[in-house]
Amino acid sequence: MSLPPVHRATRDGSRVAFVTCAELPGVDHGDQPLADALARRGVAVEAVPWDAPGADWAAYSLVVLRSPWDYTDRRDAFLAWAATVPALANPADVVAWNTDKQYLRDLAGLPVVDTGWVAPGESWTAPGTGEWVVKPTVSAGGRDTGRYAMPAEAALAAAHVERLGRAGRVAMVQPYLAAVDTVGETALVFTSGADGRLGLSHAIRKDALLDGPDAGVDGLYRTERITAREPSDAELAVAGRVLAAVPGGADRLLYARVDLIPGPDGEPRLLELELTEPSLFFDVAPRCAERLADGIAARL
Structure with a gap:
C-alpha cells in the first residue's frame, strides 16, 4: 500500500523529542495520542526532560515543547536552554516572550482582561x-x-x-469574571497541519478553577474539567486578532491555544495566550492529534 506524501516523507528515521520535566519525565498521558499518530507516520518520539544532563538536542529533527512544567521556578535557565536548541517548536524567541504574562501589555488595543x-x-x-x-x-x-x-x-x-x-x-x-462560573472558559486550539500553516483544530470548555484564596497546589498543576465546545464567531474573531499580534507572525508556530472568557458585557476577553507548553486536549478531539502529526511531519 502506498503512503500519502506527508507520511512517505517521514520514513527516513526522523527523531522528534517531546520536551518534558524531571518530575514527569515520560510522555504525558495527554500527549500519547500525538506520539501514537507520529509513530504511524514512521517518526520516533522520545521524551526528554529539558534539563536532562548530556541530552544531544541537535540529534533531533524537531524538539517540541510539551510538558516542561517546572520551568516557572527556573525561567532564566529554561530560556537559556531554549536558545541553544537548534530546532525548537515553538521558537525560542516566542518562548521568551510568552513565558512571562506581561506579554499582555504588548496586546494593548485587543480585548484583554483588565490587568x-x-x-x-x-x-x-x-x-x-x-x-x-x-x-x-x-x-x-x-x-x-x-x-x-x-x-x-x-x-x-x-x-x-x-x-x-x-x-x-x-x-x-x-x-474575577463571574461568567466563568456559568459559561466557563473557552480555549481555542490551533495547530499546524499538512500545509504547514496554523489553523483552528478544535475548542474546549473549561469549568471554573478558582474557588478561594491561594492554598497551594499539590503537584505541578490543578485538575481541570474539560468538555468539547463549538467556538462562537466572536471568539474566533478575537482569537484571530490575538494570533495576528504574535511577534514574528503566527505561521512560525506549531501550536497555539487562545483562552477566552466573557467580560461583563458578554463579549470575549483574552485571559491567556498559551504558546509554550499548553495542554491541547487530544482526548476531547482525537483528530487533533492526526492534524498536528501531519504538521510535524511536514516540518520534517
Whole structure:
C-alpha cells in the first residue's frame, strides 16, 4: 500500500523529542495520542526532560515543547536552554516572550482582561469591593493563584501580593469574571497541519478553577474539567486578532491555544495566550492529534 506524501516523507528515521520535566519525565498521558499518530507516520518520539544532563538536542529533527512544567521556578535557565536548541517548536524567541504574562501589555488595543501589575517593592491597596484574582506573571498550571472577595479577604489578597514580591516576582491582579462560573472558559486550539500553516483544530470548555484564596497546589498543576465546545464567531474573531499580534507572525508556530472568557458585557476577553507548553486536549478531539502529526511531519 502506498503512503500519502506527508507520511512517505517521514520514513527516513526522523527523531522528534517531546520536551518534558524531571518530575514527569515520560510522555504525558495527554500527549500519547500525538506520539501514537507520529509513530504511524514512521517518526520516533522520545521524551526528554529539558534539563536532562548530556541530552544531544541537535540529534533531533524537531524538539517540541510539551510538558516542561517546572520551568516557572527556573525561567532564566529554561530560556537559556531554549536558545541553544537548534530546532525548537515553538521558537525560542516566542518562548521568551510568552513565558512571562506581561506579554499582555504588548496586546494593548485587543480585548484583554483588565490587568493591574505590582512589581517587587511596589505598594498595593486591595480594591474595596468585588472579587479579584492574584497570580504571578510567571506561572503555569494555576499555581500561586488565588481568588479573593473584597473587602472580607483584602488582607489575604495583600499578603499574597506581598509574598510574591518578596520572592522577586511580579504580581498581576485581575477582576474575577463571574461568567466563568456559568459559561466557563473557552480555549481555542490551533495547530499546524499538512500545509504547514496554523489553523483552528478544535475548542474546549473549561469549568471554573478558582474557588478561594491561594492554598497551594499539590503537584505541578490543578485538575481541570474539560468538555468539547463549538467556538462562537466572536471568539474566533478575537482569537484571530490575538494570533495576528504574535511577534514574528503566527505561521512560525506549531501550536497555539487562545483562552477566552466573557467580560461583563458578554463579549470575549483574552485571559491567556498559551504558546509554550499548553495542554491541547487530544482526548476531547482525537483528530487533533492526526492534524498536528501531519504538521510535524511536514516540518520534517
